[in-house]
Amino acid sequence: MAAMDKQKKTQFQKDDIVTVTIEDISSDGDGIGKADGFTLFIKDAVMGDTVTAKLMKIKKGYGYAKLLDIVKPSPFRTAPRCELARKCGGCQIQELDYDRQLEFKEKKVHDVLVRLGGFPEEVVARASHPIVGMEDPYRFRNKQQLPVGEKDGKPVAGFYASHTHCIVPVSDCMVGAEENQRITATILDWMKRYEIPAYSEETGEGLVRHILIRSGVYSREIMVCLVVNGTQLPHEEELVEELAVLPDMTSISLNTNTAKTNVIMGKKVRTLWGKDTIEDSLHVSNVEYRGGKACFEEAHRQVTFQLSPLSFYQVNPKQAERLYSIVRYDAKLTGKEVVWDLYCGVGTIGCFLAADAKEVYGVEVIPDAIRDARKNAEENHINNVTFHVGKAEEVVPEYVEKRVKAENRRSRKGLVDVVVVDPPRKGCDEKCLQTILEVEPKRIVYVSCDPATMARDCKVLADGGYELASVQPVDQFSHSVHVETVVLMSRKDK
Numbered sequence: 383m384a385a386m387d388k389q390k391k392t393q394f395q396k397d398d399i400v401t402v403t404i405e406d407i408s409s410d411g412d413g414i415g416k417a418d419g420f421t422l423f424i425k426d427a428v429m430g431d432t433v434t435a436k437l438m439k440i441k442k443g444y445g446y447a448k449l450l451d452i453v454k455p456s457p458f459r460t461a462p463r464c465e466l467a468r469k470c471g472g473c474q475i476q477e478l479d480y481d482r483q484l485e486f487k488e489k490k491v492h493d494v495l496v497r498l499g500g501f502p503e504e505v506v507a508r509a510s511h512p513i514v515g516m517e518d519p520y521r522f523r524n525k526q527q528l529p530v531g532e533k534d535g536k537p538v539a540g541f542y543a544s545h546t547h548c549i550v551p552v553s554d555c556m557v558g559a560e561e562n563q564r565i566t567a568t569i570l571d572w573m574k575r576y577e578i579p580a581y582s583e584e585t586g587e588g589l590v591r592h593i594l595i596r597s598g599v600y601s602r603e604i605m606v607c608l609v610v611n612g613t614q615l616p617h618e619e620e621l622v623e624e625l626a627v628l629p630d631m632t633s634i635s636l637n638t639n640t641a642k643t644n645v646i647m648g649k650k651v652r653t654l655w656g657k658d659t660i661e662d663s664l665h666v667s668n669v670e671y672r673g674g675k676a677c678f679e680e681a682h683r684q685v686t687f688q689l690s691p692l693s694f695y696q697v698n699p700k701q702a703e704r705l706y707s708i709v710r711y712d713a714k715l716t717g718k719e720v721v722w723d724l725y726c727g728v729g730t731i732g733c734f735l736a737a738d739a740k741e742v743y744g745v746e747v748i749p750d751a752i753r754d755a756r757k758n759a760e761e762n763h764i765n766n767v768t769f770h771v772g773k774a775e776e777v778v779p780e781y782v783e784k785r786v787k788a789e790n791r792r793s794r795k796g797l798v799d800v801v802v803v804d805p806p807r808k809g810c811d812e813k814c815l816q817t818i819l820e821v822e823p824k825r826i827v828y829v830s831c832d833p834a835t836m837a838r839d840c841k842v843l844a845d846g847g848y849e850l851a852s853v854q855p856v857d858q859f860s861h862s863v864h865v866e867t868v869v870l871m872s873r874k875d876k
């Protein structure tokens with residue numbers, strides 16, 4: 383048996399050409415199939431395809447192959463709307479039918495909750511709701527950050543090819559706004575005309591690094607920010623003149639980033655023309671579950687936000703409204719609750735929930751975000767929210783200690799009714815989770831952009847006395863492998 387296994391591993395060599403039927407899809411979006419029992423990962427192959435592929439890399443027990451030809455296309459295969467879909471690293475599964483993309487994401491969430499979260503299959507199945515998909519999975523992004531470089535002596539802007547820093551020039555990204563084309567073309571023309579050099583990551587020389595374009599879906603305001611390796615631009619006035627006349631242009635600014643880093647934005651922004659910020663709003667809807675499926679009623683309230691080039695803001699605003707509406711549904715607020723909004727960014731969730739809570743306490747590590755959060759609350763006349771700067775795992779335990787001492791409490795319980803966490807990909811810190819368990823909120827609403835770390839953290843919460851009450855995936859990024867999830871963990875009655 384062992385000898386046979388060994389034979390299987392070594393029978394193929396690099397550059398061999400194989401025919402494979404694709405049976406599954408990896409968490410990175412690659413097609414997975416077997417050639418004589420040997421598992422192969424093939425980029426751009428779709429579940430159900432029969433393809434020929436060339437072996438590129440052989441590992442112990444599996445390998446990577448390059449798609450050569452589709453012998454028999456899958457019924458789930460669809461023509462990508464973007465001709466650069468395979469080259470560009472932005473989309474991984476654009477050739478998979480959108481309904482199949484949604485199925486893949488639902489399964490991804492289900493599987494990690496079972497495998498990493500340790501929840502029994504039937505518990506996950508009972509708690510899970512069908513994913514909230516998009517009506518139109520194109521043209522949804524409100525923000526685009528295009529790296530600028532040079533090809534054949536000409537300035538280009540686009541996206542990085544997957545796993546590289548090579549720019550694939552893109553003139554019209556199908557998930558971005560249509561008007562971005564004209565803005566990008568205007569900037570590239572200006573660079574050509576005045577011989578403004580693009581920045582080079584290798585040498586650290588040159589000027590223009592990135593083009594940031596952001597638009598408000600409701601306000602229709604557009605912001606352009608040029609990220610440059612310097613504080614001044616030659617022919618700045620000419621650039622401003624040409625950009626300012628484009629429809630809906632509201633703000634033009636310059637961001638200075640002189641560091642040799644792959645972090646896109648520097649800290650300093652100078653407005654060249656128009657307003658410093660653009661405005662957008664989020665609409666609050668009631669949710670009703672019909673036949674297990676989330677249905678969104680007409681919005682009855684809105685919260686407005688001022689966005690600077692540096693603020694973090696959800697990039698798919700329509701789906702963000704639904705995500706937050708689900709958070710609000712899970713939080714089951716009656717106006718009497720104390721709510722924590724941990725990892726709060728610019729306070730979007732806290733401001734969204736404030737009208738239905740007694741008090742909201744937001745925590746975020748980036749001071750600028752907290753400054754924006756306070757401004758957002760003020761401008762929306764929300765006065766039952768306070769925001770605190772620091773790491774959740776440090777600020778929250780200190781706050782709890784302080785309250786216990788100040789109020790001479792015998793127990794930590796009852797300080798908070800509902801906790802919302804929305805951590806970055808790495809999930810919550812252990813200390814943060816332990817503090818939440820100590821104060822025993824009735825409900826914990828976990829908003830996640832990485833199902834694996836979410837499953838790991840939910841296991842900790844389950845071991846601490848909470849049950850998996852609801853799992854609601856939301857598609858925020860069609861054609862990519864990413865999935866956002868709202869999980870409700872409810873305190874078990876003792």
Ligand code: SAH
Nearest residue numbers: 725726727730746747772773774804805806
């Ligand atoms: N809830 C917000 C932001 C979510 S993104 C929204 O919906 O818009 C996650 C946020 O967590 C980021 O703003 C990031 O700066 C912040 N963050 C990262 N690590 C943190 C930590 N240890 N403590 C508090 N906030 C943190």
